[in-house]
Amino acid sequence: MRVLVIGSGAREHALVLALSHDPAVTALACAPGNAGTAALAESYGVDVTEPSALADLAVEWRADLVVVGPEMPLVAGAADAVREVGIACFGPSAEASRIEGSKAFAKDVMAAAGVPTAHAEIVDNPAKLDAALRRFGPTWVVKDDGLAAGKGVAVTDDLAAARAHAMTLLEDGHPVLLETFLDGSEASLFCLVDNTTVVPLLPAQDFKRVGDGDAGPNTGGMGAYAPLPWAPAGLVDEVVAKIVQPVVNELAARGRPFSGLLYAGLALTSSGPQVIEFNCRFGDPETQAVLALLRTPLTGLLLATATGTLAAHPAPEWSDGAAVTVVIAAEGYPGFARSGDVITGSESDGILHAGTRRREDGAIVSSGGRVLSVVGSGDTLPAAREEAYRKVALVHLAGSHHRTDIALRATKGEVTPL
Known part of the structure; x- marks a missing residue:
C-alpha cells in the first residue's frame, strides 16, 4: 500500500514512523515533511492549505491512502478533495471539521446531543464584551472561536487580562467564546470514527503552558504522557458512551458524518467528564506518546476508518507500560x-x-x-x-x-x- 501523509510536524513524524514499521506499506511519502520524516519517507513540497494541490499530489504519486495530519487543511476541505479523485482519505470533511473550526458550532452540536460541557457565550462586538465578562468568572476562560493552533485561549483570574485577550481577538476580527471554568484534571481521548463506529485509543494528558508548574502563556503543547495511571476505571467507556458517540450521531443526523480522528479534550470534574473542546485530528504532542505504545499495525486502522469498515477491524492492542x-x-x-x-x-x-x-x-x-x-x-x-x-x-x-x-x-x- 502506498501511503501519503500530509503535514510537517512531530505528529506527522510519529505517524510516518508508525506506518514505516508496517509491512503492508510498500511506499511512504510526507508532504511537506521535515528533516525527520525525510529519513523515512519521500518528501514533496506542497501548500497544505490548498485542497486541490493535495489531491493533485495524491493522484500524481499514486497514493492508495492519504492521511491528513493538521487541522487547517481539513477545515479547508482537503479530505473532500482527495476523496473526490477516488482515493481513500483518513480525515473528516470540511463540514464535519467544523467541530474544531468553529467552537460555536461545536457548542451547538453538544447542546443538541446532550453532551456535558461548560456554559458558553459568543461575543462578536467589543461593545458587548464588558457585560458578558461580568456574567463569567472569577476564573475567566476566553477563547478564539476559530482555529488558533492551541494558543488562542486565556484562562485567568485577572479580569483585566481576560478583557485584554478578548479585545485582541475582537480587534483581529475573531469572535470570542467566553466559558465557565471547569474544575478537575484534564485528559485527552482520541477516537477513530468511520461515520458511525467509535474506537477509542489510549487516554493521555498534555501540558499546554510554556513553563514548569503550568506557568506562562498557552502553547501548542509542551509535552504529554499516556496512559493515565490515575484515571478512574471505566473512564474511556463512559466518555465514548456519553460524549463521543452522541456527538458522532448528531453530526450524522445533520448530514455531516465524521470520518477520521475525533479528539475529545476533557475536564474530569466533580460532576463527571465534561468537554473542553473537540479537535478533528490527532493531537500534538499526545499522538507522539500514544502511538509509541500501539502494537496493532497503524495502516489497517486508518484504512478501516477511511473506508467505513472499522466495526469489522480487530480492536487496537497496546504495549504494557x-x-x-x-x-x-x-x-x-x-x-x-x-x-x-x-x-x-x-x-x-x-x-x-x-x-x-x-x-x-x-x-x-x-x-x-x-x-x-x-x-x-x-x-x-x-x-x-x-x-x-x-x-x-x-x-x-x-x-x-x-x-x-x-x-x-x-x-x-x-x-x-x-
Whole structure:
C-alpha cells in the first residue's frame, strides 16, 4: 500500500514512523515533511492549505491512502478533495471539521446531543464584551472561536487580562467564546470514527503552558504522557458512551458524518467528564506518546476508518507500560521563535522532528517554534519519564527551552480526577 501523509510536524513524524514499521506499506511519502520524516519517507513540497494541490499530489504519486495530519487543511476541505479523485482519505470533511473550526458550532452540536460541557457565550462586538465578562468568572476562560493552533485561549483570574485577550481577538476580527471554568484534571481521548463506529485509543494528558508548574502563556503543547495511571476505571467507556458517540450521531443526523480522528479534550470534574473542546485530528504532542505504545499495525486502522469498515477491524492492542513526550522549543516560543540554528543530537531513536529542515551542507537546523518531540517509553511511567529526559539531554539547540516537569506529578501520585 502506498501511503501519503500530509503535514510537517512531530505528529506527522510519529505517524510516518508508525506506518514505516508496517509491512503492508510498500511506499511512504510526507508532504511537506521535515528533516525527520525525510529519513523515512519521500518528501514533496506542497501548500497544505490548498485542497486541490493535495489531491493533485495524491493522484500524481499514486497514493492508495492519504492521511491528513493538521487541522487547517481539513477545515479547508482537503479530505473532500482527495476523496473526490477516488482515493481513500483518513480525515473528516470540511463540514464535519467544523467541530474544531468553529467552537460555536461545536457548542451547538453538544447542546443538541446532550453532551456535558461548560456554559458558553459568543461575543462578536467589543461593545458587548464588558457585560458578558461580568456574567463569567472569577476564573475567566476566553477563547478564539476559530482555529488558533492551541494558543488562542486565556484562562485567568485577572479580569483585566481576560478583557485584554478578548479585545485582541475582537480587534483581529475573531469572535470570542467566553466559558465557565471547569474544575478537575484534564485528559485527552482520541477516537477513530468511520461515520458511525467509535474506537477509542489510549487516554493521555498534555501540558499546554510554556513553563514548569503550568506557568506562562498557552502553547501548542509542551509535552504529554499516556496512559493515565490515575484515571478512574471505566473512564474511556463512559466518555465514548456519553460524549463521543452522541456527538458522532448528531453530526450524522445533520448530514455531516465524521470520518477520521475525533479528539475529545476533557475536564474530569466533580460532576463527571465534561468537554473542553473537540479537535478533528490527532493531537500534538499526545499522538507522539500514544502511538509509541500501539502494537496493532497503524495502516489497517486508518484504512478501516477511511473506508467505513472499522466495526469489522480487530480492536487496537497496546504495549504494557507508558510513554512520555517532552517538547523542545526554540528561543522565543510561543512568541516570535528564533530559527536557523543548528541542532545536534536529534537523530537518535525516539526523537521526532517538528520545526526542522536539513541545509544543503547536511546540517539539521530549526525552522519553527516547537522543534522536536522527545519520546521515552518504559515499563512504568517513572521509567518512561526518565528515558525521555535522558534523550532530551542528548540534544543541543542554542537558546532552546523545555519543561522539566512533564508527567512528574503523575509519577508521584499527585494527580487525581477531581
